[in-house]
Amino acid sequence: MVSSTYKDKPSGALFAFSAKWVSYAHTIVAYTAFISALVVGISLHYHKIVKNEFYGYPQEWFPSVSATIGDRYPERSFFQLFIALTSGPRFALVGLWYLLTAKPGKVLPKFVAGVGLFRTFTCGGWTYVTSTDDHDWHDIFMISYLVATLPWTLGCIALSPANPKAIKYRNYIASAFFGTLIPLVYYFIQHKVHRVAGAYTTYAFFEWSLILYDVAFDAVTVLDFSTFEIVVRDVGGLSQGVNKSGMSDVALEEQKTKATGGIFNIKFTWRETFDTIAEVYHGYVFWSILTGLGLVIWYFPLWFMGISGYEALVMSTISPLLLSIKPVRSFVTNHLRICHFLSLAGLLAYRVESPIYRLFTVGFGVSMSCLSWSAQLYSENVHETRLESKILAWLVGLVLSSAAKFAWWTNNPVWPIMHAENGGQNEIGLLLALIAAWRTIEYRGRKEREPGGSAFLSALGVAGLFFGLHSLLSDSSTMISWVWEGYPVRGPLAVPHGWFTIAAMTAGLLTGLAYPSLVSTWSVYGIACVGAAILTLYANWFGYYGGIVLAFYLMAIAGPFLKNAAKRSPATTFGLGFFLYNIMVLFHVWVVAYAFVPGGPYVREHTDWVMITMMLLIGAGVFNLTCTSSRGPQTPQRPNSSQHQRYHTSALALINLFFLAMAYLRFPTNDYVPYHADSQIITAGIWTIHFSLDNDMWSSEKRIRNLLKELEVDVVGLLESDLQRIIMGNRDTTQFLAQDLGMYVDYGPGPNKHTWGAALLSKFPIVNSTHHLLPSPVGELAPMIQATLDCYGELVDVFVFHSGQEEDAEDRRLQSEYASKLMGNSPRPSILLSYLVTQPQQGNYKTYVSDLSGMHDVEPGDWDRWCEYILYKRLQRVAYARVSRSTITDTELQVAKFVVPRSQEEKALVSILETNELARDWKVQKDKVPVGWRFPALFRGKGVRGHCYHVFDEPYYYSPKELGQE
Known part of the structure; x- marks a missing residue:
């Protein structure tokens, strides 16, 4: 075939030009849009566009992309004009790329073309809907665009024609693009969280780099389109797969596969896609039911204030012991679908109002779930591919469960403590679970096979593995709370660093899949032990690095452990394994609940013993694997590229993208404003939230949020707030409250500090905070947070404290x-x-309110207190109230208002009030104080939703400035 030229147009064509000019036009106009806006913005509004919420010029001296193309005229108009002109070449580029890469029977080119069109539309969305116009939609469009960038980039690499130069450039630019995301996020956190001067300028350079790389990646198409002419005829034969590069097709395909991880080499079918989705969701359902059991058990010792007897249902998981009975084993393996359907009672439990019956319903669901999964793995043990697929579904389901909890602020939306009123998605979750179970569960028969090795040792390994997965990895923020030590921030944050846990889990699972013999070695086990020790003994980033190593290892060794267990007696490997796992769960609770259990003092504060025991159990499993492998010939393990592995890998990639998108949406704004800043008022409160379970066993975060918001609380101490244990669901109520109320948060002493928890939420920046564990030689550890807040330019110390039990007087x-x-x-x-x-006025009260502390009681005449107190000094107290709890918890919310003295006159007044008891406690009518000093009228009389001012019926108000001076 003779190629046409510009001078020699194809026969019958009125106009012809090389398609590479589409790439040139797209690149030039896109760069012009951004560069013109930058030039105009710097020329006209330099000091305004380099200024952010914390700093301006000269600390910040280069504008970010968003500041440059934002709301200011005329730079916004320049950008929008040229980005609109870019849309034509952009649609043409996506279409030409599809024509170049489309081949009969191939689905990937269609998928990539769809992603390209989607990116184009979402680009228009965040371009023409700015954050000022509609912040939510701007973020939705921006996140969608960024998420779609990954499949577009990898898809283009996978589909690259036989052009080594183009493939090389795409690999380089893609690596630079994704590599830039790491410092980009780092400097954004330095700016937003740590408020480092100049960090936003550095962030801006990385942000502009992303723009350059994004456009440059698509500019590479000029090398591919040079063989295309418009009206479109392929003159080079690339769309037919002709290779003129001189490089072998195999070598080129290997280069592309290496860059994309082989994900796009899947022979896509809708059936296998639906099967993978169903399997993963079915695994998610297992973890949702299992992790919900502890929550509904925990409700009962809370109200009994000791052992209730209902704790026995923790043994619901040992149902696989029934598989030792041959008729039972035969029935279950032949009726797996029925058994799995029965396990969904754990999801249906939310319909049961009575806490007791709901507990038994969940217990039944857990029992059937453990029985069904154990029997299913056992029944698949001679089919290596199907067995591996089920194990992958189980483990990817755990990753999905953790991601879903992140999206729901550490609550699982299908838990039995969730319902429509508090954000649950139980109906949808149950419907999807029914479809997933029907789709994935079927009996295929098996052959009896009992390989060498010890079923007992395998059970030990399964126990340690499941305890590690559940206690540390069922929520992305658990290990972060272990290493948290307060402000200034010196370690990871749940948002956004929780993704590092998910990434480590993903990498570990894929490594164990590819190299099972490597992760089963003693050397890798030794590294994991070091990681466990670092997590247990150290704080901040170094401690978290140990947690990342441990997360990687637990997911990596899970596949070999479960494969080994499935090939032995399920009654031993899973029945005994779950029994020992239950012992570990109790051990894990007793280290802090030692006052309520027989022999508790012997394990008091020994999380290190828990970690050592877990690693010893896993070590027994590793010993079993090494013994088993030593009896047969060793074969080097190479990465397996079977279809089901790639489908599950794709599922993992999508879950990670979902998590990152949610992390973007949840990233704290740190632009919080007190409710009555014009009056220099601090409204402070103390509330014991009873582990965020209300009197009817529902998660209470939203009800807590509503009351705190309506009372306009600026600073609040929350007690009984540490939920990062199995028995409490590995939750963190403070994440939801902080984000929804717009507050800074100090989680307080972490779960490895063995307290029931103390947390601080503040509208004011937390300058510094220290965690204390007060002397407790006999009873429970008493946590305290000592925090310094920046309140209207003045530093104020806030102490949040939970004293020990009534029985331990010396403590x-x-x-x-x-x-x-x-x-x-x-x-x-x-x-x-x-x-x-x-x-009040008795015993230790006289130590707290004394010359030693310098503190005053917010209301000495409040005779009805026993637990909650608010004390203060060097502030002007102006109001105090008690608000009834309704059915949220077992303790009321107490609140007080203070004026922060700033001028010398105000400080002199406070000194008078400090020394004059009569003036300090002078009460007045509410109409005698400014409006900003008053509590909301909403809670007068009968109040709302069971919340009202009580004991005193109305808030107390104290002498305003002019009366104090008298």
């Missing part, structure tokens, strides 16, 4: 002395938000 005496000295040493205005376990 409480020692704690009162420690806390009082700590408060007395503070030279700043201070507030104590506390749970003191003492009568």
